[in-house]
Amino acid sequence: MSEENISLACQIENLEQQRQRVAEVRAMFQQATQVEELPDGYAFSFPTEDLWARRLLEFILFEKICCPFFTFALIFAAQHGPLQLQLRGSAEVKDIIQAEFLASS
Template structure:
């Protein structure tokens, strides 16, 4: 019985060590991607950067859900109004200046239905979108 407990304890230690290694590796990967993103950003005007950050704050509070796709993320906004439409257009304008390699799909559902913004077109750009847009701060994305 004692050897069984010791064996179980040994496995727990090994598994916790693996979990810590994976977490450290994930953090390292995120740090590398964030560095790539900051180097890739072409937006340099301080007023534009400030406005883009304001748009991030404003728009992300209005996201009703985030949908994870194999190569992109989709942000869905239930309330369709002129303010959201204008903010999304301005957001895309600034993001295209910052990240000219990023693909955007803006979809308007009929009859004042939801608006969705899909960003990314590859695994790497999807990871960058996740980090730049800080999607981890939104509700857990639904996988589709």
């Protein structure tokens, strides 16, 4: 399926569950140590601890099902540098990231 055929809608159908998920995700992303805007998305840096690696992997595994329009990259920097999660996609996807992940609660 090409990117232009992907629906830009969350697959969680229950509105209360959607609201709860957005709140959880915002709380997690507020803990990012750095946010970098990319041409097609954003890169979020997190501490290099294993706990964060697991949390981010769980985030990716959930989001790839409910929001299949994201492209994910989880980068483990050399020398125990920061853990970076990149969320990428179309211009519309970038707008969703800004609205849902960067907005204050």
